[in-house]
Amino acid sequence: MKSLWPKSLLARTLWFTLLAVFLAQMIATMIWYGQSKQRDLEGLESTSASMANMFASTVNFFQSLPLEYRHIVLDQLRNMGGTRFFVSFNTEEILITPIPNSVMKNTAVTVFENVLSEKLPRLDEIKVEFSRPETLHVLKNDILLSDLPPSWAHYTLSLEPLNPPILVVQIELAENEWLYIAALLPAPYVTLEDEIITKQQVIFLVFITALLLFFTYLMIRRQTKPLKRLANAANALSLDIYQPPLKEEGASELVTATQAFNRMQQRLRRYIDDREHLFSSISHDLKTPITRLRLRVELMDDDTKIEKFNRDLDELEMMVKGALQTVRDTDLHENLVKVDLSDMLHSIAERHNTEQIHVVIPDTKVSPLMGKPLALKRCLSNLIDNGVKYGKHVELIISDEPEDVVLIIKDQGDGIPEALLEDVFEPYFRVAKDDEGHGLGMGIARNILHAHGGDLTIHNSEQGGLEVKVFIPRLVKTV
DSSP, X not given: OOOOSOOSHHHHHHHHHHHHHHHHHXXXXXXXXXXXXXXXXXXXXXXXXXXXXXXXXHHHHHHHSOHHHHHHHHHHHHHHXXXXXXXXXXSSOOOOOBOXXXXXXXXXXXXXXXXXXXXXXXOXXXXXXXXXXXXXXXXXXXXXXXXXXXXXXXHHHOOTTTOOOEEEXXXXXXXXXXXXXXXXXXXXXXXXXXXXXXXXXXXXXXXXXXXXXXXXXXXXXXHHHHHHHHHHHHHHTTTOSOOOOOOOOSSHHHHHHHHHHHHHHHHXXXXXXXXXXXXXXXXXXXXXXXXXXXXXXXXXXXXXXXXXHHHHHHHHHHHHHHHHHHHHHTOOOOOOEEEOHHHHHHHHHHTTOSSSOEEXXXXXXXXXXXXXXXXXHHHHHHHHHHHHHHHSEEEEEEEEOSSEEEEEEEEOSOOOOGGXXXXXXXXXXXXXXXXXXXXXXXXXXXXXXXXXXXXXXXXXXXXXXXXXXXXXXXXXXXX
């Protein structure tokens, strides 16, 4: 299972920014909520106490009126409209459907009960509750608020479209005589909201976070461009040492790193050029003394010494040619292009197929890959030539995978002793005892593949012969 944690610097920075913003907003919201909650509760207590005093005054006012005048005064108030409270005298306690408990509701109810009990000490039954407008019963238990004429209570208790909860106080004045008072809490406590964060605040936070992430993305993307370019150039350095210098831009740290990379590339280029010149000079300078020594050997009379001298000179000349071939074959002065591996393998096989020698290539069509064509052809030619030379019959197996092309070269030779499988990659090491070759082909082939980001392994096949497995990456791997 692949890790969900992002790998790129840009993605990680955005994730960290989002996490930091989220945590900062959570901490700020909790602090703000704690402080504002305390202020709201203090304000609600003060408002509830003020309203409770007005309720107590209303109760005292109606208690001071004769019984026959109370309903007359109520009718006049209802017909006039504009009163803050809905008041009625009922013969029974009206059953109230309460709203769910909350800190705000409980605080208001407690304050009303305490103040009314203090202001109306001779009244024992004082009940305080909040109800939704749509379920509020008035006058009788079978009458809803919606059943009353609008002038009676709707303008007092309705606040559309909010429809906040309604405070109901019922006080038993005497047996079968209940005073019913209903009202809305004043703003900003009218809805008794107890939300930690409102929808408007959520939208604001989302907008601010998105804006911050957008500008962070632009900033980090601008800063990581030179870094990505530096990583790609460092990865491609193994394939092409003769790249143009990188543009020095970005933050000061990136400019310093780019300058160091450009200096390193310039030194490597100078080193390789000096190496080529050195080997060319050695080749030119050694040809003359070797030729001179051969001429002097011909003047000797002792045939045994002549043979020994000639053998030593042949080995010296072979070593010089081998060193020059190594430099020439691993010097990849080519640009990366699309390479058709199938056509390349067929062109290599054509010069080997005779009546005695067969190179079998499957019809598998390999999609083009990025590489240096001459270097890859030199590498594959060395491997197939070895198979033909020591195994006669060579079979190729191609596996076209998403990231790599895997090529298996199997011959029918005698194989290589297990103890010598790694030694064949060393310069001038040869298993065969003939004089055809310098012992450099396998090392050159593996160096070319390593320069392409691939690899080369060998082992003896169970059916006999040597099996060479070549891994060629489809694309130059970048960071």
